[in-house]
Amino acid sequence: MPYDYRPFPYVAPPGLTAPEPRHKVVIVGAGPIGLALAIDLAQYGVASVVLDDNNVVSVGSRAICWSKRSLEILDRLGVGQRCVEKGVIWKVGRTLHREDEVWTFDLQPDPGHKMPAFVNLQQYYVEEYLVARALELSPLIDLRWKNKVMAVEVGGHAALTVETPDGTYRLEAEHVVACEGARSAVRGMLGLDFDGELFEERFLIADIEMTGDFPSERRFWFEPPFHAGQSALLHKQPDNIYRIDLQLGWDADPETEKTPERVIPRIEKAVGHKDFRLDWVSVYTFQCRRLAKFVHGPVMFCGDSAHVVSPFGARGGNGGLQDVDALGWRLAVVAKGADAGILQAYDRERQHGADENLLNSSRTTRFMSPAPGAERLFRDAVLALAGKAAFARPLVNSGRLSRPCVYPLAGPDDPALPVGARPGAVAPDAPLDNGWLIDRLGREVVVLAIGQLAPKVAGVKTVDLPVTPELQARYLGGAAQAVYLIRPDQIVAARWVTASPGAVNKAADDIWRGA
Amino acid sequence: MSLITTPNLRDPDAAYAALLATHKGLSEAEAHALNARLVLILMNHLGDGPEFAEALKLAREAAAA
Ligand SMILES: Cc1cc2nc3c(=O)[nH]c(=O)nc-3n(C[C@H](O)[C@H](O)[C@H](O)COP(=O)(O)OP(=O)(O)OC[C@H]3O[C@@H](n4cnc5c(N)ncnc54)[C@H](O)[C@@H]3O)c2cc1C
Numbered sequence: 159m160p161y162d163y164r165p166f167p168y169v170a171p172p173g174l175t176a177p178e179p180r181h182k183v184v185i186v187g188a189g190p191i192g193l194a195l196a197i198d199l200a201q202y203g204v205a206s207v208v209l210d211d212n213n214v215v216s217v218g219s220r221a222i223c224w225s226k227r228s229l230e231i232l233d234r235l236g237v238g239q240r241c242v243e244k245g246v247i248w249k250v251g252r253t254l255h256r257e258d259e260v261w262t263f264d265l266q267p268d269p270g271h272k273m274p275a276f277v278n279l280q281q282y283y284v285e286e287y288l289v290a291r292a293l294e295l296s297p298l299i300d301l302r303w304k305n306k307v308m309a310v311e312v313g314g315h316a317a318l319t320v321e322t323p324d325g326t327y328r329l330e331a332e333h334v335v336a337c338e339g340a341r342s343a344v345r346g347m348l349g350l351d352f353d354g355e356l357f358e359e360r361f362l363i364a365d366i367e368m369t370g371d372f373p374s375e376r377r378f379w380f381e382p383p384f385h386a387g388q389s390a391l392l393h394k395q396p397d398n399i400y401r402i403d404l405q406l407g408w409d410a411d412p413e414t415e416k417t418p419e420r421v422i423p424r425i426e427k428a429v430g431h432k433d434f435r436l437d438w439v440s441v442y443t444f445q446c447r448r449l450a451k452f453v454h455g456p457v458m459f460c461g462d463s464a465h466v467v468s469p470f471g472a473r474g475g476n477g478g479l480q481d482v483d484a485l486g487w488r489l490a491v492v493a494k495g496a497d498a499g500i501l502q503a504y505d506r507e508r509q510h511g512a513d514e515n516l517l518n519s520s521r522t523t524r525f526m527s528p529a530p531g532a533e534r535l536f537r538d539a540v541l542a543l544a545g546k547a548a549f550a551r552p553l554v555n556s557g558r559l560s561r562p563c564v565y566p567l568a569g570p571d572d573p574a575l576p577v578g579a580r581p582g583a584v585a586p587d588a589p590l591d592n593g594w595l596i597d598r599l600g601r602e603v604v605v606l607a608i609g610q611l612a613p614k615v616a617g618v619k620t621v622d623l624p625v626t627p628e629l630q631a632r633y634l635g636g637a638a639q640a641v642y643l644i645r646p647d648q649i650v651a652a653r654w655v656t657a658s659p660g661a662v663n664k665a666a667d668d669i670w671r672g673a
Numbered sequence: 674m675s676l677i678t679t680p681n682l683r684d685p686d687a688a689y690a691a692l693l694a695t696h697k698g699l700s701e702a703e704a705h706a707l708n709a710r711l712v713l714i715l716m717n718h719l720g721d722g723p724e725f726a727e728a729l730k731l732a733r734e735a736a737a738a
Contacts, residue, residue, distance in 0.1 A: 535706060547714070
């Protein structure tokens with residue numbers, strides 16, 4: 159069943175008739191990232207205006223693989239359950255070379271997490287759910303469709319010129335967050351460089367509808383018999399929609415390749431029959447670039463406006479949600495009057511995250527689309543060996559799937575505790591008698607004490623838990639007890655086997671200082 | 674342990690002959706491909722410790738000389 163793109167209503171904004179008071183926060187772009195940020199802020203009680211030049215959700219599936227971390231973030235925003243219920247859950251990724259399977263991975267062999275390793279769900283559904291949630295939070299979220307940002311002036315605050323079907327108006331804001339995607343207009347208006355590599359490679363991306371019996375797993379082919387010399391990816395999505403990515407090579411002309419006469423025969427070869435309907439086609443050029451800094455005075459960049467990566471590894475949408483996760487709670491306190499210095503921590507941490515995503519995605523691209531010469535020679539050598547010798551399989555790179563990075567935090571740590579929950583990492587989930595640990599953490603600073611009572615610190619919530627096998631493995635290791643200090647974004651800030659209230663207090667202060 | 678750069682072969686002439694024999698009858702492109710596979714196999718055997726970095730450096734510098 160094709161997706162029903164229902165336009166959202168345009169309403170003439172008040173600024174067209176009289177100057178609007180200066181807003182605390184204006185978000186440019188109602189893609190997944192802008193919407194998620196608006197919801198996060200609203201849940202902290204901070205109002206925002208969201209401007210979008212369009213009036214429908216994403217056309218075409220675009221970002222389709224949502225990682226466990228993204229689902230946890232979406233859950234905190236109130237749409238995680240809908241995404242999991244609608245999405246296709248998959249764990250197995252198969253990589254083939256010509257006719258042979260060379261490498262298979264099984265994600266999350268580790269049970270006891272609220273959210274699955276990944277779900278496949280078209281970006282338009284994620285946006286639809288986020289819009290519905292944002293409307294629930296009205297008037298804290300003021301969503302304005304067909305409002306296009308044309309100009310920005312930056313001083314102590316920012317002033318935007320916004321174009322609507324009824325004319326142009328001016329909007330002032332203390333903070334502007336540019337979430338308007340890879341072609342960010344604000345980035346251009348501020349004259350900021352977008353540095354990195356443009357890979358000379360193009361992929362054809364198509365959604366097709368078919369009632370095939372492909373299992374819900376990721377399949378990646380190097381040099382498949384149906385697409386000589388190139389690579390291909392097949393992913394199942396809800397509603398019997400499948401996503402096919404076909405490498406085209408740099409010489410291909412994108413406009414010709416997009417025509418049904420060209421596309422349909424290629425897909426017939428990939429799926430082995432003609433019994434499908436073409437839903438959406440696009441041609442995608444690889445880029446791996448980022449802004450040098452994401453915070454520029456009152457203007458911040460978040461999501462694709464700040465960084466773009468190649469799609470293999472699902473780091474676009476997922477990386478952007480991690481930006482939101484790192485920005486929301488900090489911008490909320492700044493909007494309520496705290497020192498804006500804490501936003502530097504967002505900048506620092508997400509540059510680190512973006513670099514990790516860029517590194518992974520450029521390595522994947524190098525493997526998938528090797529330059530002639532040594533790159534090609536070694537790529538082919540790896541594939542030739544992978545079918546015969548186990549050692550070569552981990553060298554096969556068809557995308558290293560998005561995992562949240564570990565921020566380099568200097569908070570107190572005790573090396574006796576397990577490495578997976580070290581400062582900077584996302585606090586691991588675990589089952590509790592009456593639900594999930596992840597639901598007890600986040601939104602505020604939490605002291606989590608396991609096997610002991612938490613030291614009491616004014617203004618900090620405490621969660622005391624008895625030892626369970628999962629908590630032992632994920633949080634204690636060989637220790638009998640531990641105290642963890644966890645940030646509003648569910649990142650571990652500090653941890654101790656035993657902690658004094660003074661030590662916890664100091665580490666909690668550091669969180670709000672952006673240390 | 675660091676990379677062994679002193680003689681380490683029991684029979685250098687025989688080892689060298691075996692290397693050549695493996696390439697016998699191959700075109701230049703096939704020989705390059707074989708060498709790439711061989712490098713990967715030996716890289717895995719050697720591991721990615723400091724010896725590997727030393728080997729990369731030595732190989733690169735030897736060409737410049
Ligand atoms: C063809 C294609 C395929 C992709 N495939 C994948 C994939 O398989 N996996 C993956 O992880 N990622 C994929 N991506 C990337 C993924 O879609 C993005 O990472 C994700 O959408 C980023 O979200 P965002 O909210 O930052 O930006 P966007 O989703 O681009 O949203 C930006 C919003 O801002 C609006 N806007 C733009 N300019 C203005 C303006 N001047 N004023 C007001 N509003 C404006 C736009 O209309 C849009 O609604 C793909 C992208 C494309 C284009």
